[in-house]
Amino acid sequence: MSTVVGARSEPSTPTATRKRPAAERVANGNGGKKARYSFGSIRDYETLEVLGEGAYGQVSKARDRRTGKKVAVKWIRAPDMPAVIREAGCHAACRGHPSVVDILDVATDADTGDMFLVMELVAGGLTLREHLYKPLSEDVARVMMRQLLDAAERLHGAGVVHRDIKPENVLVTMFGELKVGDFGSATRRRPPGVPYEECRVGTLIYTSPEQLEGNRCYGQAVDMWALGCIMAELLAGGTLFVGDTEEGMVAEMAKLREQIASTGKMDLEWFPDLSEAGHGLLTGMLAFDPDQRLTAVEALHHRWFNNNEASAS
Numbered sequence: 326m327s328t329v330v331g332a333r334s335e336p337s338t339p340t341a342t343r344k345r346p347a348a349e350r351v352a353n354g355n356g357g358k359k360a361r362y363s364f365g366s367i368r369d370y371e372t373l374e375v376l377g378e379g380a381y382g383q384v385s386k387a388r389d390r391r392t393g394k395k396v397a398v399k400w401i402r403a404p405d406m407p408a409v410i411r412e413a414g415c416h417a418a419c420r421g422h423p424s425v426v427d428i429l430d431v432a433t434d435a436d437t438g439d440m441f442l443v444m445e446l447v448a449g450g451l452t453l454r455e456h457l458y459k460p461l462s463e464d465v466a467r468v469m470m471r472q473l474l475d476a477a478e479r480l481h482g483a484g485v486v487h488r489d490i491k492p493e494n495v496l497v498t499m500f501g502e503l504k505v506g507d508f509g510s511a512t513r514r515r516p517p518g519v520p521y522e523e524c525r526v527g528t529l530i531y532t533s534p535e536q537l538e539g540n541r542c543y544g545q546a547v548d549m550w551a552l553g554c555i556m557a558e559l560l561a562g563g564t565l566f567v568g569d570t571e572e573g574m575v576a577e578m579a580k581l582r583e584q585i586a587s588t589g590k591m592d593l594e595w596f597p598d599l600s601e602a603g604h605g606l607l608t609g610m611l612a613f614d615p616d617q618r619l620t621a622v623e624a625l626h627h628r629w630f631n632n633n634e635a636s637a638s
Contacts, residue, residue, distance in 0.1 A: 365432040367441050370398055376450065386446060396429060399442040408509075409440050415511035416442070418483040424476035426496060426506035444506070449499035453555075454492035460562035463603055469503055470556050470606075471630060476505040477552060477621040481545045484514045489527035490551040492558070518542055530554070530566040534578055534613050537571055546615035549624070553610030560603075561595045582613055602629040 370387040376397065377384045387398045401409055409431075416428040430443035453469075461469070473495070480487055489510035496504045510526045520541035525532055533550035535543050557565040565581075568574035584592060590604045599607070606629040609619040619627070 364440070365430045365443070367398075367432045367434045367439075369432065370396065370441070370443065372398070387443075389443075395446045397444045397446045398432075399444065401440045401442070404438070404440040406440075409442075411512060412508045413442060415485045415513065416444075416508040418485055419476075419479050422476060422479040423502070424472045424504055425479060426504045428508075447496040447498055447504055447506075449497055451497050452493050453495040453497055453503065456497055457492055457558060457562070461559045463560065463599060466556065466559040467603075467629065469559060470552070471625070472503040473505065473552055473555065474621050474624050476503075477548055478625060480505075480511075480548070481514075481621050485511055486514050486545050487511050487548050487551075489531075490548050490555070491528050491531045492555060493528075514545060517544070525571075527551075529571070529574060530564055530568065532574065533615065535615050537575055537578070544615065545620070546618045549610050549618050549621065550615075552624075553607060556607055556610065557595070560599060560607075578613070581611075585611075585613075600629070602627070602631075605629065 369390050371390055373386045373388055373395070375383055375385050384397055384399050387396055388394070389396055413428065413431050416426075419425045420427055426447060427445040428442060429445060432441040432443060433439070434441070473490075477487075477490070485508075487505070487508065487510065489507065490505065494505065494507040496506055498504065512521065515521065521543070522541075524539055524541045525536045531551040531554050533543065533547040536547060554565045566574060566577050568577050585608060590608050596604070596607075606619070606624060606627045609627070610624060612618040
């Protein structure tokens with residue numbers, strides 16, 4: 326018999342239909358006043374199957390009892406309320422984009438205090454990591470990067486820094502479309518010079534040079550570095566960096582910095598068939614100076630995405 330995600334099995338009275346999703350209330354805040362949040366009930370959702378386990382809980386396929394719609398539910402055990410509000414608010418700010426997983430609701434279990442993020446169920450369900458087992462052609466990589474950069478443009482336009490863009494956090498639909506998800510490390514962009522509490526968040530091999538150097542005054546350029554690493558990975562069939570310690574990553578980056586400084590581009594042995602335009606985009610996203618790194622808007626306007634010039638060499 327199906328159960329409710331994280332909830333006890335006793336029956337309960339369904340909650341009233343809400344006019345607005347709880348996630349939207351989380352995102353909007355309450356002007357300059359202290360915010361008051363109204364969450365949905367997890368008893369509105371019936372678990373169908375567990376899709377995956379993570380460090381902070383599990384993600385399950387569920388059915389909305391009120392509408393019959395199938396959704397994905399992320400169970401956050403022993404939640405840190407400010408962190409949940411931050412994640413849900415950043416995610417909701419990017420709602421409605423075809424290359425971003427939609428957040429639909431924020432629910433709670435009144436008995437346990439656990440919280441749940443309710444999201445669209447992506448048909449297909451595999452991550453981009455599960456599709457990366459060989460180098461992709463430049464044309465295929467171009468289609469994928471356009472979608473990822475389009476998502477980054479939406480995030481950054483909404484004032485959000487994802488801080489953990491990687492293949493594991495990108496879902497691939499059954500039609501091959503990409504959707505960026507998992508906003509657990511996301512935060513609101515701060516003004517220049519205002520530091521974040523955390524220096525390095527996310528995943529080491531996609532971490533930007535400025536974060537590895539201990540700079541807490543970073544910005545949305547950290548996401549562009551991660552996207553540059555992903556572009557290299559799509560084309561090479563393997564991760565750009567393999568360091569499993571910060572010291573190892575710094576050493577690997579130093580070698581890459583020297584190579585780009587001397588040749589003006591990435592290692593041609595890794596990308597022997599990549600066009601000149603492709604090298605230009607990749608090098609622009611992997612600029613070591615974050616002020617010189619391409620923005621999402623600039624990358625999307627790069628000539629690599631111009632059909633007349635994309636294959637120029």
